[in-house]
Amino acid sequence: MAHIPDMTSDCANCAALCCIALAFDAGEDFAIDKPAGLPCPNLDGGLGCKHYGHLEAEGFKGCVIYECRGAGQRVTQELFEGDTWANTPAITAPMLDAFAAMRRVHDGIELLLVAERLDLPDSYEAEREALLEAYAPDDGWTEDSLAAFVKSDAPQRLATFLPKLRDFV
Incomplete structure (x- = not known):
């Protein structure tokens, strides 16, 4: 049986990966433009948000509604053993690559768990x-295995599998 990870975001155990990895476009959801790969200027020295607790009022509704499904803390804690891009700048690119991959993994797991409810x-x-x-391999992920x-062919297999479920929804 697959090892289903905790799919709940735990920002306290993450390295603010969404705040560096994702791009923001100024508009209804974000008060600023921010390119992907650069830290949000609202991050403080402890990788917390200067506007946390009043993000929406400051124009960051997108931050409030964003959900990584636990990918951030898995990358930070499991793959990089609690290290952060802020402490070790050399791991920034590998950490961001792993975050993008883990988000895909968690999105896939979520879809497959929903499909479990179908007849x-x-x-x-x-x-x-x-x-x-x-x-969701039993032995978890490493940077290399991720x-x-x-x-691998797994993402394409999932993309081919999901449309087959239309008749069962």
Whole structure:
């Protein structure tokens, strides 16, 4: 059986990965433009947000509604053993790559868990379980295994599998 990770964001155990990885476009959801890969200027020295607690009032509704589904803390704690890009700048690019990959993994897990509620034929259920094993391996992820996963056929297999479920929704 697949090892389903905690899919709840835990910002206290993350390295503010969404605040560096994601791009912001000034508008209804963000008060500023910020390119992907650069830290948000609202981050404080402890990787907390200067506007936390009143983000929406400061024009950062997008930050309030963003959900990484636990990918941030998994990357920070499991793959980088609690280290941060702020403490060790050399890990910034690998950490951001891992965050993007882990977000894909967690998105896939979420879809496969929703599909579990459907009344699928045995062959589809077997395919769903095999995909879940690929997305949530028992031995977890390393930087290398996560990078290999992104290049594997699993993401394409999921993309091919999901449309097959239309008749069961």
